[in-house]
Amino acid sequence: MKKIIVSIDWGGTFIKLGIFDAVCRKLLYFKRYSSEKLTKPERFFPALEGLLQKSFRERKLSYRNIEGTAIGAPGIIDMKDSFIYYLPNIAGWENFPFKYEFERKFPFPLLVFDNDANLAAWGEFKEGTLRDSNNAALVTLGTGIGCGLIIGRRLFHSRTSAAEAGHMAISLQRKKCSCSAYGCVEAFLGEAFFLDSLEKRFWRQYKIHTLKDLFILAKRGNQQALVYWARYGKILGVFLANLINLLNPDHIALGGGISGAFTFFRAALERELQRQTMKPQLSQVVVTKASLGNRAGVWGGFWLAKEKLKK
Numbered sequence: 001m002k003k004i005i006v007s008i009d010w011g012g013t014f015i016k017l018g019i020f021d022a023v024c025r026k027l028l029y030f031k032r033y034s035s036e037k038l039t040k041p042e043r044f045f046p047a048l049e050g051l052l053q054k055s056f057r058e059r060k061l062s063y064r065n066i067e068g069t070a071i072g073a074p075g076i077i078d079m080k081d082s083f084i085y086y087l088p089n090i091a092g093w094e095n096f097p098f099k100y101e102f103e104r105k106f107p108f109p110l111l112v113f114d115n116d117a118n119l120a121a122w123g124e125f126k127e128g129t130l131r132d133s134n135n136a137a138l139v140t141l142g143t144g145i146g147c148g149l150i151i152g153r154r155l156f157h158s159r160t161s162a163a164e165a166g167h168m169a170i171s172l173q174r175k176k177c178s179c180s181a182y183g184c185v186e187a188f189l190g191e192a193f194f195l196d197s198l199e200k201r202f203w204r205q206y207k208i209h210t211l212k213d214l215f216i217l218a219k220r221g222n223q224q225a226l227v228y229w230a231r232y233g234k235i236l237g238v239f240l241a242n243l244i245n246l247l248n249p250d251h252i253a254l255g256g257g258i259s260g261a262f263t264f265f266r267a268a269l270e271r272e273l274q275r276q277t278m279k280p281q282l283s284q285v286v287v288t289k290a291s292l293g294n295r296a297g298v299w300g301g302f303w304l305a306k307e308k309l310k311k
């Protein structure tokens, strides 16, 4: 009989669904959906059920084969009791008993409930670019700035999902962040925040609505767009220098949609690392793009669930 693990990477913009064969360790099905309709809990569970039913029908699979599920949520969660403290970019989930509600609605257990960036870090460690690392960080660049840490070849956790490095303050400017604190990395590099820092005249002229638009413009050789990407790289460099000085990692991988612009911000990032890190630590680390793209999270969830089943 087939044994299946369902792994769900729930983000602010997209929700990604992976269905795995637990024995062959194979990804049988992968699809990305807009998470627009999965906002409040009342809408989330019926919508998720619809997506699951559809994918199981398509692959001619049965719920009976599901050993369990892994979910990575975009926010602060409690690792011990599997509840959500809050999701910074999605309202309505404050102090929500997620595991309890999930298992009331679905006939299979929620084996893993973690933070989305942690799942992606574990995915890159098991299957991707962090495979040979002992101490590493995955930093996701998107709507928010997420981070997952591998310390001593284990995924780092505390009572909460931890590693909220995107909310390390890098400035004393009173620049308010989505977490309600000031001066966080995310308040500078989160997509909406960074777009907001571009000159109005510029984004009106080129109709810049997303950082993808800025990426396309840079690709065409627009000088101003390249200057903006260099600014992105400089700020990211300050942040990564803090991680390097703190953790002495052997690898930092950059994931999330905005990591696609790595070629445009890399030089400025590396210049800043030269300035801001201690030399031995800098010589021991590589900074690269992550390798699994938008599948890192579902792979991480799959492996965490599988490890849990073994125990």
Ligand SMILES: [Zn+2]
Pocket (backbone or CB within 6 Å): 166, 167, 177, 178, 179, 180, 181, 182, 184, 185, 186, 187
């Ligand atoms: Zn913050």
